Amino acid sequence: MTSEVMENDNKTLDSGTLTDLFVNLQKSSALLSTEEEQTFLNGLLQSKELNALVNIHSKILSNVERKRFFPVPALSDGMQVLADVLELIYQQPRRSSDCQELFLMLQKPHLQGLLCAHDAIAQKDYYPRLPDIPVEDDEEEQTIKVVQLVKSNEPLGATIKTDELTGKIVIARVMHGGAADRSGLIHVGDEVVEVNAISVEGKEPNDVLDILQSSEGTITFKLVPAECTMNVRESKVRVRAHFDYDSSTDPYIPCKEAGLDFKKGDVLHIVCQDDQYWWQARKEGDKHMRAGLIPSRALQEKRIVHDRGMKKDEDEVAEGGLSCSPEPVRCLLGADNKNKTKKIIYDTAENDDFDRELIATYEEVAKLYPRPSVFRPIVLIGPPGVGRNELKRRLIDTDPVKFQTPTPFTSRSMKPGEVDGKEYFFVTRQQMERDIDEGKFIEFGEYKGNLYGTSTSSVEAIVHAGLVCILNPHYQALKMLRTPLLKPYIIYISPPSLDVLKQTRMAHHARSTFDVNNSRGFTEDEFQDMIRHSERIKFLYDHFFDETIVNADLADAFSKLLAAVNRVESEPLWVPASWVQ
């Protein structure tokens, strides 16, 4: 360590500065009141980390000094530009080789990681978000801003509430992209003093709404600006919803008019997550739409837990955050639910494979663009007997080279005429048990004292060979299959209603898969089991499904499967965000 510079005119700091500080500290140890303080400072000033940081800081400063300019980013939304370019190239019916190269390059995780880091720096995302310095409260001279907006058919895009502490009417929320937001003049926390020259003092939020509704033309607000306004950046997060939401039936939404309804499976652009309980979102693709309110992940999880009757403790109501929210959210779990406890429809005793401890609300997603010669495995899930083998067989028949199913492993001995790697890979029981323990199998089971199973590597081998791997595993295999490495497309093959199921299978002389010899049709009990089983799989795993095909009419179900396979090969599709990062 050198002991050159202390602090020059340009306020550069280097490890020498730290050494000097350390030496001086030793000399004037009397300044420190306790030995503990002394030890702490000694340790800090001598720490490698601090010295390294100070050196980096000094290097950056001297570099800037040499170049005589501060680098200014040309843009701060590189990732958005990248997504826009990908979309544009994707829409081109014919691409030049340069275009194709760019298309592939822009999908490289390294480049995307670099751009993410670039954007974070350009947006100064590393700064802690500090509130503005509070305005000095001057009783005599209160700052008032006058905001004039022209009334149109479009709602204002802001909500108001009575501040619990002051009893005044304040702006509760400003919806992204709405008229108030676009004006840039109205902020959360602004106090409403007058609307069209009518004082709102002592009025309820609904009275103020009445004034707004009855006014024509221009609306003039007199507002006391909020003491601190945050500049909220629009987030880039996209999520797939795993539940239906209808704001009109939600008794707890702070403002029904501001709600955004959606269906399970919809992709939502979350533009603001500032509020613990109510996020602002748009449906993906509705670029210009005003954002709407949706329950946050935390709120929805609480609801699900509540609905499932897993938590009955009412004390939750007083949990941090809820109690200080003046909005109706606070009564979310307030109602006595003792008598309303809903039982989960499945008996956990029956579910030795009970996997739904995960509460599926929203899953962060990103677009995965099709890559040349890399095909996502197609996974067919469904209750036994629903027709997955039949559909798989038909798909392979369309192109037996392109569509491949992995060769299973077995611990049984080879029979005459069998070839290792053709019908099965033949391995010893010990070897297979070891591989199972090491998690190398997607699924496995025992039959007549022998082990059978499908390994992850055999799926990978098909993908790496540039072929389409098609699988119809047990639904529990999904946990092993749904990985960033394999990126499977999961299709749920659902039975139709009981009547249609019976009718179509009988008309087709379907063979029961529950009969070892496949020599008879399905029984009434087996049909009913299939439906019951289907409900159970959906309950446990439907948040994993990319698509559902109802297997009523076989030809129809098969053409839907072909369309799905084609889509996976040719269209950008939403996948868990971690798969593309």
Ligand SMILES: Nc1ncnc2c1ncn2[C@@H]1O[C@H](COP(=O)(O)OP(=O)(O)OP(=O)(O)O)[C@@H](O)[C@H]1O
């Ligand atoms: N849509 C349909 N209409 C009529 N029959 C069908 C239909 N789908 C499948 N089948 C018939 O139902 C029977 C069972 O189908 P399949 O063997 O494909 O079931 P599976 O889902 O693979 O069952 P398992 O998982 O138990 O092996 C077969 O005889 C098949 O031809």
